[in-house]
Amino acid sequence: MPRKSTRLTFAVLATGAGVFAMLQSLIAPALPTVQHALHTSQSTATWVMTAYLLSASVFTPILGRIGDLIGKKRTLVAVLLVVLAGCLLAALAPNIGMLIVARVVQGVGGALFPLSFGIIRDEFAPSEVPGSISNLSAVIAAGGGVGIVAAGPIVSALDYRWLFWIPVAVVAATTLIALRYVPESPNRAEGKVSWLGAVLLSAWLVALLLPLSQAGTWGWGSARVLGLFAVAVVLFALWLLAEARSRSPLIDLRVMRLPAVWTTNTVALLFGAGMYALWSFLPAFVQTPSSAGYGFGASVTTSGLLMLPMLLAMFCSGILSGRLAPVVGAKALLTTGAALGAVALGFLALWHAAQWQIAVVAGVFGLGIGLAFASMANLIVGSVPPEQTGAATGMNANIRTIGGSIGAAVTSVLVTGRLQPSGLPYGSGYTHGFTLLAVLCLAAALAALLVPVRRTGRATGTARATDEPSQAGRPTAVRG
Numbered sequence: 001m002p003r004k005s006t007r008l009t010f011a012v013l014a015t016g017a018g019v020f021a022m023l024q025s026l027i028a029p030a031l032p033t034v035q036h037a038l039h040t041s042q043s044t045a046t047w048v049m050t051a052y053l054l055s056a057s058v059f060t061p062i063l064g065r066i067g068d069l070i071g072k073k074r075t076l077v078a079v080l081l082v083v084l085a086g087c088l089l090a091a092l093a094p095n096i097g098m099l100i101v102a103r104v105v106q107g108v109g110g111a112l113f114p115l116s117f118g119i120i121r122d123e124f125a126p127s128e129v130p131g132s133i134s135n136l137s138a139v140i141a142a143g144g145g146v147g148i149v150a151a152g153p154i155v156s157a158l159d160y161r162w163l164f165w166i167p168v169a170v171v172a173a174t175t176l177i178a179l180r181y182v183p184e185s186p187n188r189a190e191g192k193v194s195w196l197g198a199v200l201l202s203a204w205l206v207a208l209l210l211p212l213s214q215a216g217t218w219g220w221g222s223a224r225v226l227g228l229f230a231v232a233v234v235l236f237a238l239w240l241l242a243e244a245r246s247r248s249p250l251i252d253l254r255v256m257r258l259p260a261v262w263t264t265n266t267v268a269l270l271f272g273a274g275m276y277a278l279w280s281f282l283p284a285f286v287q288t289p290s291s292a293g294y295g296f297g298a299s300v301t302t303s304g305l306l307m308l309p310m311l312l313a314m315f316c317s318g319i320l321s322g323r324l325a326p327v328v329g330a331k332a333l334l335t336t337g338a339a340l341g342a343v344a345l346g347f348l349a350l351w352h353a354a355q356w357q358i359a360v361v362a363g364v365f366g367l368g369i370g371l372a373f374a375s376m377a378n379l380i381v382g383s384v385p386p387e388q389t390g391a392a393t394g395m396n397a398n399i400r401t402i403g404g405s406i407g408a409a410v411t412s413v414l415v416t417g418r419l420q421p422s423g424l425p426y427g428s429g430y431t432h433g434f435t436l437l438a439v440l441c442l443a444a445a446l447a448a449l450l451v452p453v454r455r456t457g458r459a460t461g462t463a464r465a466t467d468e469p470s471q472a473g474r475p476t477a478v479r480g
Helices: 006-026 028-037 047-070 072-092 096-123 126-157 162-181 195-218 223-245 259-287 300-306 308-328 330-350 355-381 386-416 427-448
Strands: none
Touching (some): 006 047, 006 126, 006 162, 028 047, 028 126, 047 072, 047 096, 047 386, 072 162, 096 126, 126 162, 126 259, 126 308, 126 355, 195 223, 195 386, 259 355, 259 386, 259 427, 300 308, 308 355, 386 427
C-alpha cells in the first residue's frame, strides 16, 4: 500500500537525482577553467569527465541491485552520503589528481536513478506511478541541461569550486530529509550479491568505455585502444556466462530478454548516442570563432543560454508525458521522442548559420529528450518484477551512457578528423557529425516501433510484468 508523504518522498528523490544529473554536465563547460586553475594539461583535465563516466557506469547497476536486496531507502541514503563526500572533496581538491578521485566518488550517485524509480514503484499508488516516473525523468533530463546552462554564470560570478559547493549544501539537506521521511520499501529480492558478476560487469564496462573516451588522445589504431576493446569482448562473454550460471545473478538475463526490455534498451543505446554527443559538441560548435567559417565565437555563458530552450522543452515534455501516456501509450511517446531528435539533428545538419536556428534545434531536441526519457523509464518499470526494478532501470541508464560514449567518440572522429591550419575543425566535420547523430536517432525511432504493445492492461498506463524471470521466454508487452 502507498504510504504517507509521497509528495515529500518525490521531492527528495527528484532533488537527489537532479543534482547527480547536473553534476554530470556541470563541469564540462568549465574544463578549460579547471585546467588553468590546477595547472594541468588538457588531456589530464578530460579525466575529470572520464573518471565520473566510468564510476557511474560501474556503480549504477550494482547498487541498483543491492538496493533491491537490502532495501532501497537504506541504499539511497548511503549513496547520498557518498555523493556528499565526493562534492566536498572536489570543492577542496588542491590538485587535479584529487579532483579526479572526487569525481570517481561522485559517480557512485548514478545509483540514485534506479533506486528512485524503485522507491516510486514500491511506495506510490499504481495510478500515480506513471506520472511520477515521467516527472522524475523530466527532472533528470532537465538536470543535465541545468548543468550546461548554469556552469558559465557560476564560474564567472564565483569560482569553479562553487560548482561543487552548491551541490554540497543541497545534497546535505536532501540526505537529512531522506533519512527522516522516505519510507523503506517493502519489496526485497531474494538471494545475495553476485560479486563475481559485479567484478566482471565492472571490468568489461571499464574496458569498453575507457578506450571510447580516450581514443581521440590515444589514437583509434593504438595498441591500447584495440587491446582494451578485445579485452572488453572477452570479459563481456565471461560475464554473460557467469550470470547465466549464477543462482543469484547481479543482472537477471532472463529479465533482460523480455521483449519490452530489450527493445527499450536498444532505443536507449541509439538515442543516448545522439543525445550525449549533441550535448558535447553543440556548445563547442557555437563557441568556435566565426573566422573558421561557422560558429559564433560565443562565450561559455552565451552557449549555455542557447541551450536554454532545450532545458525548458525537455522539462515540459517530460511532465506532459505522464499525462499523455495513459492516452496514447508509452511506446508512441518513445517513438515520437526519438523522431523529434532525428528531425532536430537533421535540421541542424542543414541549417546552422544563425543563432536562432541553434535555439530552435535545441528546443525541438529537448522535446524529444523529455518524451524519450520518461517513456523509457515507464516501459522498463512496467515490464519487470518489482524486485528487479533497481537492476533493470540501472542497466537501462547504463546502456544509454554506453550509447552516449559511442556517439561522442564517433562524432569526435568526424569533427576532428581534418583540421584547418588554425587548428579548428572544418565546418563539414560538424555537418557530417550532426548527420550521423540524426541517423542514430532515426534508428532509435524505428527500434521503438518494435516495442510490444500490451493487449490488456490498466487504464493508468502502467503495465505490470506478466512474466516472472522464470517465465522470461513468454513475451511481456507494455501498453503502447
